Amino acid sequence: MGEYKSKTFSIEIISYYTGYIVLIVASLMLLPIxxxxxxxxxxxxxDFIISGAISLIVGFVLIKxxxxxxxSKSIVQWKHGFAIAALSWVVLMVLCAIPYSLSGHxxxxxxxxxxxxxxxxxxxxxxxxxxxxxxxxxNMWRHMLTFIGGQGMVVLALTFLATKVGGxxxxxxxxxxxxxxxxxxxxxxxxIWEISIVYLIIGTTALWIIGMMIGLKPISAFLHAxxxxxxxxxxxxxxPNTQNIMYYHSALYETVAMVIFILGSxxxxxxxAVWQGKRKEIVKNIETQSFFVTSFVACILALAGLAKLxxxxxxxxxFRRIVFNVLSAHTTTGFGTIYARQFALxxxxxxxxxxxxxxxxxGSACSTAGGLKGLRVGIxxxxxxxxxxxxxxSERSMKVFKYHHIKDRILEDSLIKSxxxxxxxxxxxxxxxxxxxxxxxxxxxAAAFESASVAGNVGLSIGVTTSSMPAAMKIFYIISxxxxxxxxxSIFALIGYVIGGAKKVCVNILKH
Numbered sequence: 001m002g003e004y005k006s007k008t009f010s011i012e013i014i015s016y017y018t019g020y021i022v023l024i025v026a027s028l029m030l031l032p033i034x035x036x037x038x039x040x041x042x043x044x045x046x047d048f049i050i051s052g053a054i055s056l057i058v059g060f061v062l063i064k065x066x067x068x069x070x071x072s073k074s075i076v077q078w079k080h081g082f083a084i085a086a087l088s089w090v091v092l093m094v095l096c097a098i099p100y101s102l103s104g105h106x107x108x109x110x111x112x113x114x115x116x117x118x119x120x121x122x123x124x125x126x127x128x129x130x131x132x133x134x135x136x137x138x139n140m141w142r143h144m145l146t147f148i149g150g151q152g153m154v155v156l157a158l159t160f161l162a163t164k165v166g167g168x169x170x171x172x173x174x175x176x177x178x179x180x181x182x183x184x185x186x187x188x189x190x191x192i193w194e195i196s197i198v199y200l201i202i203g204t205t206a207l208w209i210i211g212m213m214i215g216l217k218p219i220s221a222f223l224h225a226x227x228x229x230x231x232x233x234x235x236x237x238x239x240p241n242t243q244n245i246m247y248y249h250s251a252l253y254e255t256v257a258m259v260i261f262i263l264g265s266x267x268x269x270x271x272x273a274v275w276q277g278k279r280k281e282i283v284k285n286i287e288t289q290s291f292f293v294t295s296f297v298a299c300i301l302a303l304a305g306l307a308k309l310x311x312x313x314x315x316x317x318x319f320r321r322i323v324f325n326v327l328s329a330h331t332t333t334g335f336g337t338i339y340a341r342q343f344a345l346x347x348x349x350x351x352x353x354x355x356x357x358x359x360x361x362x363g364s365a366c367s368t369a370g371g372l373k374g375l376r377v378g379i380x381x382x383x384x385x386x387x388x389x390x391x392x393x394s395e396r397s398m399k400v401f402k403y404h405h406i407k408d409r410i411l412e413d414s415l416i417k418s419x420x421x422x423x424x425x426x427x428x429x430x431x432x433x434x435x436x437x438x439x440x441x442x443x444x445x446a447a448a449f450e451s452a453s454v455a456g457n458v459g460l461s462i463g464v465t466t467s468s469m470p471a472a473m474k475i476f477y478i479i480s481x482x483x484x485x486x487x488x489x490s491i492f493a494l495i496g497y498v499i500g501g502a503k504k505v506c507v508n509i510l511k512h
Contacts, residue, residue, distance in 0.1 A: 014083050016066025019059045021088040021157040026055030026095065031144060036137035044103065044137035051098040058095060082493035085154050086486060090494075092153060093117050093478075096145060103138050105129050107467045110474055117478045119145035120153070121485035122368055124237025124334035124459025125477070127467045131242045136223065139240050143227040149485075150234025150264070150368030151196055158189040195271050196233065203229040203260045207253065214250045224248075232260035234368045237334025237459030245335040251316070254324055254337060265291070265331035265363030267375075269405075284404045286382070287364040290374035295330050298358045302326050305350040325460070330358040332370040334459020343462045344446060352445050352462070359452040359460070360430060370457025370484050372426050375405060376419040383416035425488045429480050430455045440470050454480045 029052040036045035097112035106112045111127040118125045119142060128134070134142075148156060204225045211221030224240060231238045241247040245254055263271075270288065273281045282288055302322050312318045320337055328335045343352060362371010386401045401411040430451050437447025442464055450464040454477045465477070483491055 010077075010080060012066040013080050014066070014087060015062045017080075017084045017157075018088045018091060019062025019064075019066065021084070021153055022055060022062060022091055022095065023059035024157045025092055025148065025153050026052060026059055028144060028148070029055065029099075029141070032099070032137040032141040035140045036135065039136045041135045041137050044099070044135040047099045047102040048137060048141070050102065051095070054098060055095040058091065062091075079493055079496075082490040086490040086494035088153060089117075089120060089482065089486065093120065096120075096141075099138065099141060100128065103135070105134060105138070110471060111467055114474050114478055115142070116145060117481050118459070119236065119238065120149035121457045121481040122146050122150045122234045122236040122332070122370065122459075123454065123457045123481050123485075124231065125454070125461060125465045126238065127465070127474075129467065131240065134240065139223070139227060142238055143230040143236075143240075146234045146236030146238050147196075147230035150236060151192055155189045155192055158185055191272055192268050195268060195275070199233055199260070199263065200229060203233060203256075206256050210250065210253050210256060211248070214248060214253065228253075228257055229260060231335070232257045232333065233264040235261050235264050235331050235333040235363060235370070235457075236368075237328075237336075239335070244337075246337055246339075251320055254320060254335075257335060258324055258327060261331050261333040261335070262327065265333070265367055265369040267364040267366045269366060270364070286378040286403045286405050287374040290378040290381075291330070291364065294358065294361055294374070294377070295327060298330060298354055299323050299326050302351055302354045305354065306347065309346070309348055309351075311346050326354065326358060329355050329453075329458055329460055330361065330363070332359065332362045332456050332458045334453070336460055340461045340463040343449065343460075344443075349445055352449055355460070356448055356452040359449075359456040359458045360426065362456050362458075372423050372456075376423055379403065379411070379416055379419045380423065382411055383413075383419075386411060386416075422487060426455055426484065429483055433476060433480055436473055436476055437464060440473060451480070455484050457481060457484050 029048050033045060033048045033052070036042075036048060093113055093116045097109060097116045100106050100112035100115055101109050105128050106115070107127070107129065114125075114127050117123075124146070128142075204222075207225035207228055208222050211225050212218060216224060227238070227240050228245070230236070237244075239245060239247065245257060248254070267285075267287055270281055270285055299322070303318055306312060306318070306322055312321050324335075324337050327333075338346075343355065347355070360372055361377055362373055363369025365373040365375040382401070382403050389401075402408050403411050430448075433451030433454060434444070434448045437450060438444055442450075446462045446464055449460075449462040452458070453460050464473075
């Protein structure tokens with residue numbers, strides 16, 4: 001009886017806090033509602049009113065179901081925190097897909113869910129039709145989702161909930177973040193948003209000015225600047241036009257966007273440390289060291305490989321078409337300065353392989369970027385060096401090995417093991433995606449490229465991701481984006497709850 005009561009309270013805790021996260025994110029539909037009003041877009045206005053009403057009802061129902069656990073002041077345990085993060089993303093994916101589905105720019109509700117998960121996970125692949133003629137309200141919503149997803153829906157909720165939650169840090173970690181900028185979670189969550197808002201103001205202003213310089217009208221230039229900043233900073237890759245970043249035909253616009261998405265791919269802890277005057281962290285940090293080494297090597301190899309093919313003969317073309325795309329892939333942003341099929345038709349197998357590798361490596365931990373993360377790559381590499389040194393050293397001369405990540409930390413075997421396990425999970429997901437693509441008749445290189453883009457939350461496409469691709473691939477890509485963004489553990493916890501609950505139901509049925 002005690003075990004049953006404990007299980008019931010666990011479900012109620014998960015329901016209560018999931019409901020609050022749903023309410024907070026759903027309340028943001030007010031912004032596209034206001035946007036639709038300002039631009040007199042009546043159909044989108046109605047779409048968001050309907051969607052907002054449904055979302056609020058779902059949020060209140062979840063809170064009501066779990067209110068008993070809240071009143072009993074139950075503590076959020078690790079298993080609860082992971083499950084809350086994982087469940088809230090699934091519920092919000094469905095609810096936030098409603099305005100997409102009502103817009104008439106989507107072929108199915110599955111496609112709508114795909115685009116929402118792509119936005120939340122800052123992947124940037126899109127199945128939305130006729131992007132060039134979306135309403136301002138829906139465009140505002142699309143780019144808001146990727147901006148919020150980059151920081152995290154749970155992080156957003158914790159800025160309001162942390163004072164009322166026992167064990168808030170466990171929910172925070174459940175969303176794939178584990179760094180504390182200050183001793184308490186609420187302060188950490190607020191600092192993450194403060195950093196993002198400051199960059200939002202600076203980045204949007206810079207892009208706004210450039211937009212007007214290249215001929216956009218002031219209001220249009222502002223909206224484009226806001227959308228491109230949100231996608232750049234969140235390493236999301238969404239754009240308000242089919243041509244993506246190519247629409248602007250501006251090397252300056254691309255360069256500023258590149259600076260923003262590189263900054264966005266860095267750890268929030270690194271940003272905070274630099275803001276506190278610790279500028280040496282930029283060169284001392286294991287993640288920035290890893291990023292600069294891998295990005296430099298990848299750019300040189302890509303430039304050499306494509307020079308051999310004589311695809312982009314001059315330096316400016318090389319920078320705009322090769323360096324930009326490699327860095328966009330490495331930071332998991334997904335902005336492209338060439339069309340999707342050009343990767344397959346012009347870059348060759350060597351260029352595609354470079355892109356696959358950098359998409360899988362990704363950006364920094366506790367940032368808006370996806371992928372394996374530079375921190376894990378650096379830890380595993382240092383672990384390899386450590387093991388070699390141990391083999392070459394006598395037991396008496398053994399020393400403690402360290403690495404620098406905001407501060408000096410001990411390189412422990414358990415840390416190397418956990419990093420290697422997550423890397424293995426990513427590689428398994430990537431392999432399954434590649435196999436699925438080839439099963440449905442796509443070339444191996446194309447299937448691998450798209451699978452790496454999805455698993456790494458990148459968003460660059462080689463032409464595989466279209467509304468006409470098999471439903472099984474859409475579903476797997478949604479799962480892959482979801483697993484990659486939450487880094488597996490939260491989803492495993494949620495699956496454990498579902499399976500555990502199903503077993504208990506079966507046992508009770510058999511008993512009666």
